[in-house]
Amino acid sequence: MTVIRASAAVPAQPSPARPPGGPSAAGTAALHREVNAWFSVAARDLPWRRPEAGAWGVMVSEFMLQQTPVARVLPVYAQWLARWPRPADLAAEPPGEAVRAWGRLGYPRRALRLHAAAAAITERHGGEVPDDHEALLALPGVGEYTAAAVASFAHGRRHAVLDTNVRRVFARVVTGEQYPPTATTAAERRLAARLLPADEATAATWAAATMELGALVCTARSPECGRCPVADRCAWRLAGFPAHDGPPRRGQSYAGTDRQVRGKLLAVLRDTDGPVERAALEAVWDEPVQRERALDGLVADGLVEPVAQGVYRLPMS
DNA sequence: TATGCGTGGCA
DNA sequence: TTGCCAAGCAT
Numbered sequence: 001m002t003v004i005r006a007s008a009a010v011p012a013q014p015s016p017a018r019p020p021g022g023p024s025a026a027g028t029a030a031l032h033r034e035v036n037a038w039f040s041v042a043a044r045d046l047p048w049r050r051p052e053a054g055a056w057g058v059m060v061s062e063f064m065l066q067q068t069p070v071a072r073v074l075p076v077y078a079q080w081l082a083r084w085p086r087p088a089d090l091a092a093e094p095p096g097e098a099v100r101a102w103g104r105l106g107y108p109r110r111a112l113r114l115h116a117a118a119a120a121i122t123e124r125h126g127g128e129v130p131d132d133h134e135a136l137l138a139l140p141g142v143g144e145y146t147a148a149a150v151a152s153f154a155h156g157r158r159h160a161v162l163d164t165n166v167r168r169v170f171a172r173v174v175t176g177e178q179y180p181p182t183a184t185t186a187a188e189r190r191l192a193a194r195l196l197p198a199d200e201a202t203a204a205t206w207a208a209a210t211m212e213l214g215a216l217v218c219t220a221r222s223p224e225c226g227r228c229p230v231a232d233r234c235a236w237r238l239a240g241f242p243a244h245d246g247p248p249r250r251g252q253s254y255a256g257t258d259r260q261v262r263g264k265l266l267a268v269l270r271d272t273d274g275p276v277e278r279a280a281l282e283a284v285w286d287e288p289v290q291r292e293r294a295l296d297g298l299v300a301d302g303l304v305e306p307v308a309q310g311v312y313r314l315p316m317s
Numbered sequence: 318t319a320t321g322c323g324t325g326g327c328a
Numbered sequence: 329t330t331g332c333c334a335a336g337c338a339t
Contacts, residue, residue, distance in 0.1 A: 067335085067336060068335085069326080069335095071334095106322085108322090110322095113338095143336060143337050164334080164336085211335065220333065220334090249332080259322055
């Protein structure tokens with residue numbers, strides 16, 4: 001009896017070989033062309049995309065856009081750049097001023113980190129935002145995504161920019177799933193690297209274009225495939241839009257959490273010019289144990305500075 | 318790797 | 329009304 005080996009039953013590998021599920025080299029090139037062409041006519045005119053924004057403007061926008069919608073960032077961004085047009089301008093002021101100017105964007109530790117990043121840029125890079133991915137990554141508040149985004153958008157460098165929009169677009173168009181995994185996987189990074197155009201300028205446009213496609217068309221809740229430049233090759237659509245089958249995507253609760261208490265406490269500090277008495281802080285939350293824990297957390301994070309017994313302020317140093 | 322960290326709009 | 333979602337980072 002003859003045993004047919006599996007390898008004998010399959011046709012010769014196409015050249016070059018590729019992982020299963022992804023487009024061919026020709027398909028990838030078409031993908032680049034179609035998405036980038038769409039971007040050239042559909043891209044929003046956002047202030048940080050204009051030439052006058054510069055690398056600092058791009059960096060400020062990236063900090064503000066971490067987990068925060070564009071519409072809420074726009075006014076704060078404009079005020080920020082008008083007040084602090086260069087990193088050294090921000091670094092020259094107390095960190096508390098950054099926290100105050102951050103307003104209600106949320107996650108105010110980002111303001112602190114942006115201030116610290118401005119100081120590091122001023123000290124270590126002569127006041128110029130670095131164009132090198134590694135140097136960017138070493139800055140406070142700059143992770144893998146932000147480093148790649150600044151290098152790509154501000155300096156035209158070739159990097160895979162893998163944010164939540166891009167991950168969703170790739171999950172649908174290439175992998176055929178409604179949503180990407182909860183946390184970024186090695187497989188996603190490999191895919192992003194493989195899809196990255198070889199040419200630097202094309203890669204930079206591709207990074208912005210795939211993000212924009214996810215933000216405007218291939219949205220989380222209601223994708224508009226009729227407006228999608230690659231709908232005809234989308235694996236998820238071709239598979240009949242199979243629903244997400246993994247564990248439910250847990251949204252973070254907010255009401256009653258320490259996070260909410262921290263927000264209320266910091267709002268008092270932000271909206272007060274100068275030091276604040278304990279009594280003013282105690283007024284925003286009745287439960288004393290949680291209130292104290294939240295306040296201690298803010299102090300530990302450097303968002304609040306005790307100045308005397310029972311007196312607090314935004315950080316001066 | 319899972320969790321904590323703000324805020325507000327929308328379905 | 330409640331839950332989901334919005335260009336993540338640090339630990």
